[in-house]
Amino acid sequence: MxxxxxxxxxxxxxxxxxxxxxxxxxxxxxxxxxxxxxxxxxxxxxxxxxxxxxxxxxxxxxxxxxxxxxxxxxxxxxxxxxxxxxxxxxxxxxxxxxxxxxxxxxxxxxxxxxxxxxxxxxxxxxxxxxxxxxxxxxxxxxxxxxxxxxxxxxxxxxxxxxxxxxxxxxxxxxxxxxxxxxxxxxxxxxxxxxxxxxxxxxxxxxxxxxxxxxxxxxxxxxxxxxxxxxxxxxxxxxxxDCSKERMERALMLLGEKELTDLLNERHGAEMHCNFCNTKRTFSESELIRLIDKIKNGDNEQRTS
Ligand SMILES: [Zn+2]
CATH class of the missing domain: 3.55.30.10 (Hsp33 domain)
Structure with missing residues (x-):
């Protein structure tokens, strides 16, 4: 949104x-x-x-x-x-x-x-x-x-x-x-x-x-x-103009290891946008999906 x-x-x-x-x-x-x-x-x-x-x-x-x-x-x-x-x-x-x-x-x-x-x-x-x-x-x-x-x-x-x-x-x-x-x-x-x-x-x-x-x-x-x-x-x-999709891309830039650590230690992730003061949360299953995407080589930065 x-x-x-x-x-x-x-x-x-x-x-x-x-x-x-x-x-x-x-x-x-x-x-x-x-x-x-x-x-x-x-x-x-x-x-x-x-x-x-x-x-x-x-x-x-x-x-x-x-x-x-x-x-x-x-x-x-x-x-x-x-x-x-x-x-x-x-x-x-x-x-x-x-x-x-x-x-x-x-x-x-x-x-x-x-x-x-x-x-x-x-x-x-x-x-x-x-x-x-x-x-x-x-x-x-x-x-x-x-x-x-x-x-x-x-x-x-x-x-x-x-x-x-x-x-x-x-x-x-x-x-x-x-x-x-x-x-x-x-x-x-x-x-x-x-x-x-x-x-x-x-x-x-x-x-x-x-x-x-x-x-x-x-x-x-x-x-x-x-x-x-x-x-x-x-x-x-x-x-x-922030969106969950943009934040997903930012999360994916952290890489597979960092995301796996987040998954194992915190069971999710939270991203905050400084510009609109909005928090978005990523659940365990969403993190797993992002890690899979990275494994499949889908971590290219796309321009929206
Ligand atoms: Zn924002």
Missing amino acids: QKDYLRLNNMYRLTLLGGEARAFLLESTQMVEQARRIHSLSKTATAALGRTLSVTSIMGAMLKGEKESVTCRIDGKGPGGLIMTVGKSDASVKGFVAHPFEDVPRRGEKLDVGAYVGKEGMLTVIKDLNMREPYVGQTPLVSGEIGEDFALYFTSSEQTPSLVSVGVLVAEKVLSAGALVIQMLPGASSAAIASVENSAGMFMDISKSLLKDGLDGTLEQLLSHLEPEVLDKLPVRYRC
Whole structure:
């Protein structure tokens, strides 16, 4: 069974300034609320994972091919531990954080995402573009606040000057979440770069803009002076694509001896999916069937 969460948000793909820049404007409130519920996230964990999921959704929408995916790992050595997210080219996402219940004190009014994530580490982006080797890019974290960290990644690792604004407003549940990424395209004039840079201040509170004006209102309020042209509007959601069949394949990779040990010592196996927090159990007879499959040479990894 595919974990498909039906409540959708939307993302606009746009060009700005007659094609000198492109932009992605996302509302991700329901997506982040799903993540909060699945993982029982603390408030700061909701903001940290929610921001990462939002940017990952946009990076998924940047992919060209249908089966391509992007994986982001943020390991800032803070109390939250590793954050890992995966985005698909349909802009659906899944993710988890190592210590979802941890929280840190607020900094003034704001959730201190930087303190929760830490900044003594790296942001790693792995793109599976259906080629033999995945593309891997890595940049040091700037602040652990996520937006700045991705901005440095785009600018330095992908050589695309980018403005990233991302925010999550959370009370008992997620009130508003979203992101805006603007990227200058090759050959952009200095006037175009200046108009985007001069607007950066307006984009600071993206989650508040979305709460107040909604997605369409935010597009109007924040971007109308940059001559936006809508390319398309795509639905986005939190989705985990794990299945018992995939887990079977993962189990089979352990090999005949390991599986026989599991069978003899534990009389079954349990697999946990970090992304949707679901456990699946494998009975004795199922393990026997998998061991038989391996013996019959049916342990080739197939692509689904
Ligand atoms: Zn799953």
